[in-house]
Amino acid sequence: MAAKAKCDAILMIGFGGPTRADEVRPFLDNVLRGRPIPRERYQEVVHHYDLLGGRSPYNDLTMRQAAALRAELEKKGTRMQVAVGMRNWQPYVADSMRRLANGGARRVLGFIMAAHRSEASFGRYQATVNDALAALGEAAPEVVYPETWHDHPLFTTAVASRAREAYSRLEFPERSRARLIFTAHSIPLAMAQAGPYVEQLTESARIVAAELGIDTWQFAYQSRSGSPRDAWLEPDIKETLRNLDAKTALVVPIGFLCDHVEVLYDLDIEAAQVARDAGIRMERAPTVGDHPLFIEMMASIVAAYAR
Structure with missing residues (x-):
C-alpha cells in the first residue's frame, strides 16, 4: 500500500x-447561482426555513x-x-483555505463531508x-483527499447505533414488524449512472442492515429539487410510505451526516405527515452527527496523513 501524503491541516468541506x-x-441565491427555479418553489423553500426557526x-x-x-486527535x-470551509455559506472554502495557507499549511487533507460520491456530493x-x-x-x-469511507466499519457501526436509538422508541412487537427504510438525497439519473453513488449507498445500507440483524429493508430517495421533466433516482420516500405494506416504518437517513433542513423538514415534517395520513407510525433515526464512532473514524483517517 502506498504511503499517505503527509498533511499539515485538515479542511472539513461542507x-x-x-x-x-x-x-x-x-x-x-448562492446555492441556486442563477439556475431557473420557479418563484413558487423558491418561496416554498424559504417557508421550510421559516418553520425551522429561520x-x-x-x-x-x-x-x-x-x-x-x-x-x-489531541487524545491520540x-x-x-x-x-x-463551506461551499455555499460562511465560512467559505476560499476564506478557510487562505487562512490555512497564511498559517503555513503546505498540504491540506480535504475531507468532504459526504460518505457517498457523485458529482453533486463530491x-x-x-x-x-x-x-x-x-x-x-x-x-x-x-490538497489531497482520503479514499472513500462509505464502508468503513466505524461509520457503518455509528449509523447502526443511531438506528438502534430509533428502534428503542418502539415496543418489542412493533419493533419486530417495523420496515427498515434507508434514505439519501435524490440526484439526476444521468449523474447517478456516471458515478458510484447508488452502489456505495447500497453497500452502506447492506452493511448496516446486517449489523442490525435485519434481512429485509428498502431504499428510498428524498429532497428532489430538479425539473419534473428530468429523470431522478426513485422511489421517493413519500411514495414509499404511501405504498408501504407495514404499519411501522423506521427511516434511516444514511446519506446525510447531520440533521440539517433536508432531514428536519423533508423527513420530520413532510414525510412524517404522509406517514400519518397513511396510518403508519414513522420513527426517524438520528444522523451520525458527532457520534463518537464517527469522530473516531475521522480521526483514524486523518492520523494516517499526519506528519
Missing part, C-alpha cells in the same frame, strides 16, 4: 447553511463535529490544524477547492 433569518434568501443547524453541527475531531497525540466540492487554490496562486497549498 454544504453550509444560513445561521439566521436574514441570511436565508442570500444563501438560497435558520439551518448545519453550520453549528459541522462545527461540533470539528470540535469533537480536534479533541479526538496527533497534531494537525482542523478547519471548516465533484462540485473539489471544483470549489480548485477555484480557491487558483485564487491563492503560488501561495496555494496542495
Whole structure:
C-alpha cells in the first residue's frame, strides 16, 4: 500500500447553511447561482426555513463535529490544524483555505463531508477547492483527499447505533414488524449512472442492515429539487410510505451526516405527515452527527496523513 501524503491541516468541506433569518434568501441565491427555479418553489423553500426557526443547524453541527475531531486527535497525540470551509455559506472554502495557507499549511487533507460520491456530493466540492487554490496562486497549498469511507466499519457501526436509538422508541412487537427504510438525497439519473453513488449507498445500507440483524429493508430517495421533466433516482420516500405494506416504518437517513433542513423538514415534517395520513407510525433515526464512532473514524483517517 502506498504511503499517505503527509498533511499539515485538515479542511472539513461542507454544504453550509444560513445561521439566521436574514441570511436565508442570500444563501438560497448562492446555492441556486442563477439556475431557473420557479418563484413558487423558491418561496416554498424559504417557508421550510421559516418553520425551522429561520435558520439551518448545519453550520453549528459541522462545527461540533470539528470540535469533537480536534479533541479526538489531541487524545491520540496527533497534531494537525482542523478547519471548516463551506461551499455555499460562511465560512467559505476560499476564506478557510487562505487562512490555512497564511498559517503555513503546505498540504491540506480535504475531507468532504459526504460518505457517498457523485458529482453533486463530491465533484462540485473539489471544483470549489480548485477555484480557491487558483485564487491563492503560488501561495496555494496542495490538497489531497482520503479514499472513500462509505464502508468503513466505524461509520457503518455509528449509523447502526443511531438506528438502534430509533428502534428503542418502539415496543418489542412493533419493533419486530417495523420496515427498515434507508434514505439519501435524490440526484439526476444521468449523474447517478456516471458515478458510484447508488452502489456505495447500497453497500452502506447492506452493511448496516446486517449489523442490525435485519434481512429485509428498502431504499428510498428524498429532497428532489430538479425539473419534473428530468429523470431522478426513485422511489421517493413519500411514495414509499404511501405504498408501504407495514404499519411501522423506521427511516434511516444514511446519506446525510447531520440533521440539517433536508432531514428536519423533508423527513420530520413532510414525510412524517404522509406517514400519518397513511396510518403508519414513522420513527426517524438520528444522523451520525458527532457520534463518537464517527469522530473516531475521522480521526483514524486523518492520523494516517499526519506528519
